[in-house]
Amino acid sequence: MSKNTVSNRFRTVDVDEYDENKFVDEEDGGENQLGPDEAEVDSLIRQGNLMEALQAVLKNPPINTKNQNVKDCAEGLVLKVLSAFKSSDVDKGVQSLDKNGVDLLMKYIYKGFETPSDNSSAVLLQWHEKALSAGGLGCIVRVLTARKTV
Amino acid sequence: MSLHQFLLEPITCHAWNRDRTQIAISPNNHEVHIYQKSGNQWVKSHELKEHNGHITGIDWAPKSDRIVTCGADRNAYVWSLKDGVWKPTLVILRINRAATFVKWSPLENKFAVGSGARLISVCYFESDNDWWVSKHIKKPIRSTVLSLDWHPNNVLLAAGSCDFKCRVFSAYIKEVEEKPGPTVWGSKMPFGEVLFESGPSGVSGGAGDGAGGGWVHGVCFSHSGNRLAWTSHDSTVAIAEGGKTSTISSLSSETLPLLCVSFITENSLVAAGHDCYPVLFVYDGTKGSVTFGGKLDVPKQTSQRGISARERFQNLDRRATSSETTEQGLESLHKNSISQISVLEGGKSKCSTFCTTGMDGGMVTWDVKVHTHTTHYTHTQSDTLLYHWDGRRNGHMGRQGTHTTHYTTHTHSLTRYCTTGMDGGMVTWDVKVHTHTLHTLHTHTV
Numbered sequence: 001m002s003k004n005t006v007s008n009r010f011r012t013v014d015v016d017e018y019d020e021n022k023f024v025d026e027e028d029g030g031e032n033q034l035g036p037d038e039a040e041v042d043s044l045i046r047q048g049n050l051m052e053a054l055q056a057v058l059k060n061p062p063i064n065t066k067n068q069n070v071k072d073c074a075e076g077l078v079l080k081v082l083s084a085f086k087s088s089d090v091d092k093g094v095q096s097l098d099k100n101g102v103d104l105l106m107k108y109i110y111k112g113f114e115t116p117s118d119n120s121s122a123v124l125l126q127w128h129e130k131a132l133s134a135g136g137l138g139c140i141v142r143v144l145t146a147r148k149t150v
Numbered sequence: 151m152s153l154h155q156f157l158l159e160p161i162t163c164h165a166w167n168r169d170r171t172q173i174a175i176s177p178n179n180h181e182v183h184i185y186q187k188s189g190n191q192w193v194k195s196h197e198l199k200e201h202n203g204h205i206t207g208i209d210w211a212p213k214s215d216r217i218v219t220c221g222a223d224r225n226a227y228v229w230s231l232k233d234g235v236w237k238p239t240l241v242i243l244r245i246n247r248a249a250t251f252v253k254w255s256p257l258e259n260k261f262a263v264g265s266g267a268r269l270i271s272v273c274y275f276e277s278d279n280d281w282w283v284s285k286h287i288k289k290p291i292r293s294t295v296l297s298l299d300w301h302p303n304n305v306l307l308a309a310g311s312c313d314f315k316c317r318v319f320s321a322y323i324k325e326v327e328e329k330p331g332p333t334v335w336g337s338k339m340p341f342g343e344v345l346f347e348s349g350p351s352g353v354s355g356g357a358g359d360g361a362g363g364g365w366v367h368g369v370c371f372s373h374s375g376n377r378l379a380w381t382s383h384d385s386t387v388a389i390a391e392g393g394k395t396s397t398i399s400s401l402s403s404e405t406l407p408l409l410c411v412s413f414i415t416e417n418s419l420v421a422a423g424h425d426c427y428p429v430l431f432v433y434d435g436t437k438g439s440v441t442f443g444g445k446l447d448v449p450k451q452t453s454q455r456g457i458s459a460r461e462r463f464q465n466l467d468r469r470a471t472s473s474e475t476t477e478q479g480l481e482s483l484h485k486n487s488i489s490q491i492s493v494l495e496g497g498k499s500k501c502s503t504f505c506t507t508g509m510d511g512g513m514v515t516w517d518v519k520v521h522t523h524t525t526h527y528t529h530t531q532s533d534t535l536l537y538h539w540d541g542r543r544n545g546h547m548g549r550q551g552t553h554t555t556h557y558t559t560h561t562h563s564l565t566r567y568c569t570t571g572m573d574g575g576m577v578t579w580d581v582k583v584h585t586h587t588l589h590t591l592h593t594h595t596v
Contacts, residue, residue: 021268021292023292023293023313099402100402103402135404136403136404136405137385137404137405137406138385138386138402138403138404138405138406138407139385139402139404141364141383141384141385141406141407142384142385142386142402145363145364145383145384146384147314147363
């Protein structure tokens with residue numbers, strides 16, 4: 001047998017990249033999205049104004065940007081705000097959001113689930129329960145079907 | 151409403167004949183079974199076996215009494231009844247992937263087939279050669295076409311596809327028809343022209359939305375053809391009005407994705423999907439908003455009986471709550487996802503009955519009483535519809551004790567009733583009770 005058959009390099013070729021019918025998402029210019037304003041959110045947390053902090057941290061979500069740092073930063077910030085809430089206030093916090101806000105919150109919650117740290121999962125689960133009762137199953141479906149997410 | 155359980159296999163698709171005495175269904179295999187209504191029973195009268203692959207779409211032309219079927223074997227057949235036997239005629243679609251959906255045009259001189267080959271095949275009959283010819287609409291579809299609907303002018307075709315968009319194409323075939331007049335969707339309509347394309351998710355504004363969207367499962371033109379509704383896999387339902395560019399109103403619903411949708415009046419639509427019950431949506435043209443109108447499946451209220459201590463612990467063990475509801479399964483009539491809705495009577499402008507079939511093999515016919523009137527009691531809408539009160543103790547989707555707003559209908563024999571709920575509120579409702587209903591509406595206890 002010829003020795004050429006030993007080479008397995010062809011197995012690492014991604015054939016889908018060469019498919020001319022490959023579906024490519026539309027590129028939305030997301031270079032300007034910087035995520036929520038860190039200074040503003042920090043100051044609101046320190047003041048104890050958690051409702052405002054929640055609204056502020058859900059502004060400017062870095063959905064379209066390809067910069068992973070911005071996304072990680074935003075996620076950390078959101079987690080900070082969510083942990084700062086008292087358990088009894090979580091419900092009020094969710095009620096203060098509109099439909100799009102609840103969808104966005106759910107996206108952050110699932111993003112947070114992906115990288116659990118010490119106490120984050122417990123906090124996120126609390127928020128998840130309240131967000132689910134406000135947004136319903138449709139909210140979770142939208143997290144699953146979103147092409148571009150936080 | 152009445153449920154008929156045809157079989158245990160999913161009904162992939164169904165079609166009714168003109169006087170609604172016969173139904174053609176496909177029991178998730180290569181065949182079409184035609185059932186004839188005799189009294190209260192359905193008797194199988196014909197079996198259409200020609201396809202080599204699963205049948206994905208059936209449509210029955212009411213006037214010319216022809217059935218067109220399409221399947222995963224990349225073929226479509228047009229069936230005609232001759233001497234009590236259905237004879238097939240092969241249609242060469244020239245697609246290299248499965249067909250997914252088929253629909254006769256309003257005048258029944260052509261039909262459109264959606265396919266996984268990222269194109270729509272519009273077929274018409276060429277009498278010189280005595281066979282069906284197909285023309286393709288390819289651009290700019292980038293993925294499987296899931297659903298189609300014709301505009302009443304027989305030329306425009308709406309298509310929902312897996313590339314997250316809903317589009318309106320022109321399917322004008324000069325060999326079989328005259329040049330169409332202008333419509334709200336446009337005036338120049340050469341074959342294959344895109345007259346409308348929905349945005350990524352069709353949402354007007356909103357933080358973070360506009361990116362994403364989901365596969366468009368169902369599309370439907372309204373009776374006049376001026377409005378187009380579609381449901382998408384990201385649990386949204388959207389309506390666009392032709393002419394007003396980028397006026398897309400959409401509603402992110404709280405339910406699981408809806409698979410099929412149909413207009414029942416010019417302002418309201420009924421949709422159903424993975425949640426196994428049909429829901430009503432109401433569209434307000436002046437405000438450009440879509441609102442949830444209510445669920446149309448009021449389950450029988452089980453009698454409130456005390457729950458024994460043993461059952462309480464059993465519930466705790468099984469479901470982690472000691473709640474009293476002994477839900478054996480779904481309370482809706484359908485026990486699995488609903489895949490298709492068809493209007494039975496009244497057309498899309500004043501539908502009075504519609505039918506749903508689903509993956510549980512059942513077919514349910516639903517009655518709707520729709521009236522337009524000008525006086526209003528609780529809302530400022532001029533078009534009002536029947537609503538159903540969800541008698542379940544849990545209320546809607548987690549909103550404990552809140553009442554959803556509904557639009558009420560009034561007829562001569564109107565009844566009023568009052569509900570008091572766990573939120574301490576009291577609301578008076580004007581209700582029209584169904585003639586065929588098996589369920590009665592209950593009041594909560596305060």
